[in-house]
Amino acid sequence: MSRYVLGVSALYHESAAVLLRDGVVVAASSEERFSRQKQDSALPVRASRWCLEQAGISMADVEAVVYYEKPLRKFERILVSQLTGFPSTLPAFQRTALTWLTDKLWVRNALCKELGARPSQLMFSEHHLSHAASAFYCSPFERAAVLTVDGVGEWATTSLWQGDEHGLKPLSEVRFPHSLGLTYSAFTAFLGFRVNNGEYKVMGLASYGEPRHVDKVEKVLQGVDGGGFQNDTRYVAWHKSTVRSYSGAFEQLFGAPRQPGTPLDPRQGEGKHYADIAASVQVVLEERLLALAERLHADTGLDALCMAGGVALNVVANRRLLRDGPFAHLYVQPASGDAGGALGAAQWAWHEVLGQPRVDPGLTPGLGRDWPDDRVRTLLDELNVRFDDVADDRIERAADDIAAGKVIGWFQGRCEWGPRALGHRSILADPSRPDMQDRVNKVIKLREPFRPFAPSVTAEAADTYFDVPPGGEGPAEWMTIIGDTREEHREAMPAITHVDGTARLHRVRREVNPRYHALIEAVGARTGRPVVLNTSFNLKGDPIVSSPVHALSTLQSCEMDAVYLGPCRVARGQLPRGGAS
Amino acid sequence: MSDPTPTPPGRVEDVGMRLGTLGQLLRLFGRGKRPWLLPLVLLLSVLGLVLAGLQAVQYVAPFIYPLL
């Protein structure tokens, strides 16, 4: 009989649920894909119920429900840091003590009440242990060094581990309030972007700037002997406040913060200044990660590195680590944010608490909700949406559309695990059209014009067009590393090449996603290049679409040309007109 | 396939779990590096229990506050 473990992360950042059957992932989803609230942090009531449905089991069949951190230790950290910050922590104390005393302290009760678990089923992992497990147990390495870096978990903000046949062994850690993740987030806020969401923009902005302010950033965040780092807490506020992440001294150092929502041209004037700051932060972050990697390498003597935690989503730093760091092999958990903690918590429990041997967890891009072809057809019929049934030639038709300069929605198979769209819920276009970046940015995604899009390329052709450091092929399949667009192709693919010549490529193997692979090849047959522009299928501020009705409403809301919903092609003009209008 | 809908724990069990959590909390501070924090944690725990109790009777809670 099969054995099941359910992992749950919630109540801080993005919440998620993951179900393992005999150690293999059968279902995994963030709650946001159900609740439609971007980065929803509420208990993953719907995601976990769906996981059980997907496996055809009930909660009673689950051996353990594993929460991804130790709530009481987190409470301790919050309490202690507010005491040390006395007397300026009153507002923070009022707010956090209230949410903790009314809700977060009682997470055990909530897990039982909301998810239907029995108290005897509950287990509690640790925040960084969950991250570490999600990286190590999903990696192909038998033995590896593991580095987890994020904002903060319980006390640790950075942890060094060794993973081998005995499990995960903690080596050393950096503790709150010293934090790489929170430092990066403080700059994210300073640069006028949303914390926990805009870090990508800082990274994109950095490419336009020059690192002129490294000395200043190093005042905020210094490296110390032994590979670690520390913050000068005079410049930061995250240990004292729930709303501010940097202090007045920080503003004196870097000048006025950028107003959110104002236009930003990173090539000149003020915009350039902010780009220079972003570039400096990026450089300092990379230096600190390199130092941590050196230390980890010295301590373990291993040549493979696994990473997770929000900072591991910094794909620029990941390349630097692989290129300039001591490790020859790299694995990055694609869901490196806290959603991935649900996966790691479950894996930790399976292997280290229940003592089960390592298995291939079967992590594929599509582990979320699925819609059978017939249900899509029936739904469209019932909605009076006209469509072309392209079940047999969807690849040819979609390739024709893309080659003709159309922007299409590609909704095929199960929804993605992790924050990136990997060819299941993607918006696709031809990257060689000069106007394409602008068009997709302005009319469809409403994004900042300075951010380029990512390319999906067949694994066979990846080396022809892109240059990824050795050992980066695996991460490139999950878009957790960047490469360079080769010099001779840069001009031809402006929409997917960043100002510094880099590209956040998505390397697609036939065995992993045959349909998407075939599509890219078919596009190649028409355009001469097996490369498509790939961005997540959603509007600004929305989570990735997970059901056909979301896809249709997205089609109606923006100027996409058509959507390939399973076997059906719906063009923009085929949607029914809205209500009174 | 059996019914996946949750069966909420009963009142007694709910209170029991909360007390269990508090027990762990006190143990964390009692045995850990910060025994001096115990009195404060105890005070906050009591407040937490009161708030949880008021949450359980949220419909009549506004009438209870004046009594506290």
Added chain:
Amino acid sequence: MRFADIRPGPVLVGVSHIVWRLPGRPATKMAEFAHTELGSGHDMLEACELTPRPEMRPLYFLHALDELRHSRMFRERARALAIERSRTQAVLDDSGYLHSHGIRGSDPLFTELGELDFLAFVWLHEQRGAAQFGIYAGLMDEDPASREMFARIEKDERFHIAYSRKELERLAAQGQASAVSAAVWRIRWRRFKQGWLRFSRLIGDTMAKLWLTVIYVVGITPFALIAKLTEREQGGLVPAEVDDRPAAQRALEQL
């Protein structure tokens, strides 16, 4: 069974008049509307997906598309107003997000209510929305762009009220009159209950904050002093704490 639509009461009209004139209010109010409309758009999409009655699906779908469009209209208007009156856009930049990240997580409204109650909800809720938008449309003397937008939206709201009422009337005529009127009353009662709970929660939070403030001001000083003396915010890498507990025991504890 009456299916008369609600008219806005004088209190609502009066309050709206005052509130609207507060500086910066129009922009933030529009941003708030953008949030609520987005929320109802999602509710309607879920109903569209979940309803067991195929004939309702296209209606819910059109309704959803309307609400999502309204949300975008409000968001754009909020942004335009904020720029015009040079107020900060910090709030507005995020108006695509829903902020109610609770602790609990929740089921779709449709699942919570069921089809009949959901229809009753739509009918009552849309009337309230239309009434409110009607009032605001009347306040836009100096702002023709907003007035026009409200007028267009109100037209859509009429459609939402009309189809839900028609459906309720149809069900009532099919011999479910008492069930329909019970559903309408249940939704009214639910709304009242929710209002009361919000009030209860507000008082509860205020009281709790008061107690916490007292604790902080009166009781916390000695602890803070000890903390300041004993807690070193030591940076750099420190050895990880060794946890002697066997994994099985460690897993069961929250500490």
